[in-house]
Amino acid sequence: MARVYNFSAGPAVLPEEVLKEAADEMLDYRGTGMSVMEMSHRSKAFDTIIKEAEQDLRELMNIPDNYKVLFLQGGASQQFAAIPMNLMKNKVADYIITGQWSKKAFQEAKKYGNVKAVASSEDKTYSYIPDCSDLDIDDDADYVYICENNTIYGTKFKELPNTKGKTLVADVSSCFLSEPVDVTKYGVIYGGVQKNIGPAGVVIVIIREDLITDTPLEGTPTMLTYKTQADADSLYNTPPCYGIYICGKVFKWIKKMGGLEAMKAHNEKKAKILYDFLDQSELFKGTVVEKDRSLMNVPFVTGDADLDAKFVAEAKAAGFENLKGHRTVGGMRASIYNAMPIEGVEKLVEFMKDFEAKNK
Numbered sequence: 001m002a003r004v005y006n007f008s009a010g011p012a013v014l015p016e017e018v019l020k021e022a023a024d025e026m027l028d029y030r031g032t033g034m035s036v037m038e039m040s041h042r043s044k045a046f047d048t049i050i051k052e053a054e055q056d057l058r059e060l061m062n063i064p065d066n067y068k069v070l071f072l073q074g075g076a077s078q079q080f081a082a083i084p085m086n087l088m089k090n091k092v093a094d095y096i097i098t099g100q101w102s103k104k105a106f107q108e109a110k111k112y113g114n115v116k117a118v119a120s121s122e123d124k125t126y127s128y129i130p131d132c133s134d135l136d137i138d139d140d141a142d143y144v145y146i147c148e149n150n151t152i153y154g155t156k157f158k159e160l161p162n163t164k165g166k167t168l169v170a171d172v173s174s175c176f177l178s179e180p181v182d183v184t185k186y187g188v189i190y191g192g193v194q195k196n197i198g199p200a201g202v203v204i205v206i207i208r209e210d211l212i213t214d215t216p217l218e219g220t221p222t223m224l225t226y227k228t229q230a231d232a233d234s235l236y237n238t239p240p241c242y243g244i245y246i247c248g249k250v251f252k253w254i255k256k257m258g259g260l261e262a263m264k265a266h267n268e269k270k271a272k273i274l275y276d277f278l279d280q281s282e283l284f285k286g287t288v289v290e291k292d293r294s295l296m297n298v299p300f301v302t303g304d305a306d307l308d309a310k311f312v313a314e315a316k317a318a319g320f321e322n323l324k325g326h327r328t329v330g331g332m333r334a335s336i337y338n339a340m341p342i343e344g345v346e347k348l349v350e351f352m353k354d355f356e357a358k359n360k
């Protein structure tokens with residue numbers, strides 16, 4: 001068995017320890033005589049799994065009691081509709097467009113109300129985060145929306161926007177649990193888990209209780225109504241049981257590693273190795289404005305599409321997988337989520353140095 005260094009943007013690398021533990025428990029989960037995949041979501045064993053997962057996430061993120069934690073399905077993209085359907089009272093919302101994911105969310109929200117883009121970095125291929133200190137926020141805005149870490153373009157909000165008192169909603173799919181977060185600054189934090197936490201199919205929604213309404217927009221499906229899911233503790237219907245089980249294991253792994261402060265230190269160390277190399281390289285160049293660089297997704301180019309392709313192919317042959325940039329931007333991207341070990345980044349940089357020496 002040989003594991004590769006997997007730099008995929010998502011689904012992405014998971015801690016080896018977690019995978020081994022899940023493998024050990026595959027046929028007989030703790031004396032139940034069955035796999036977690038095979039058990040009732042109403043069973044005692046699963047009840048413990050989902051409750052512990054929630055409790056561990058609450059501890060890790062220091063989630064206040066007046067926030068609900070929901071384990072839902074449909075990925076992050078399903079929330080692009082659920083958010084306006086549940087949060088729009090005035091049918092007004094302001095979006096900050098810093099990449100494809102916020103743009104998709106913006107376009108979806110337009111179906112439901114009067115939605116405005118109050119800032120955008122599209123003019124420079126989303127290579128920076130716009131100044132959000134004094135935006136033209138609508139007096140009636142039900143919320144202000146951001147994508148906090150831009151998976152495709154490799155930018156991250158280092159400072160949250162000034163929402164002028166309006167509710168902040170953030171898609172944190174690709175920076176979930178990568179560093180400490182002050183939950184009280186948000187109305188809703190949500191993310192698909194397949195970037196930094198677990199298997200695709202689970203989306204976690206952390207929502208302040210006063211935003212959970214009995215009266216979402218007319219026509220909102222029962223399943224997309226936060227109140228349905230909150231009242232049923234995420235068990236209105238069969239939840240993505242196995243995915244939640246793996247998320248729970250990853251939460252325990254992060255706790256064991258020292259929590260989110262330790263994750264941040266680990267992620268900063270890894271990102272620095274790669275950015276420091278990119279900053280002095282004569283062949284490779286990072287594509288993002290320095291102050292807005294993501295710790296999780298690092299896009300880079302050589303400036304020559306053929307050479308990029310050669311690099312990706314040779315890297316793959318050497319055991320560095322999924323370094324090709326997103327299909328819409330080209331070049332390369334190394335996603336270095338929580339579970340990517342430091343030596344994965346060190347070895348990648350060694351490989352890049354060697355490639356540079358041979359291709360200068």
Ligand SMILES: *Cc1c(COP(=O)(O)O)cnc(C)c1O
Binds near residue numbers: 075149192
């Ligand atoms: C991957 C990703 C999504 C889409 O997630 P799905 O679960 O595939 O819907 C949305 N937002 C961000 C920031 C992402 O990285």
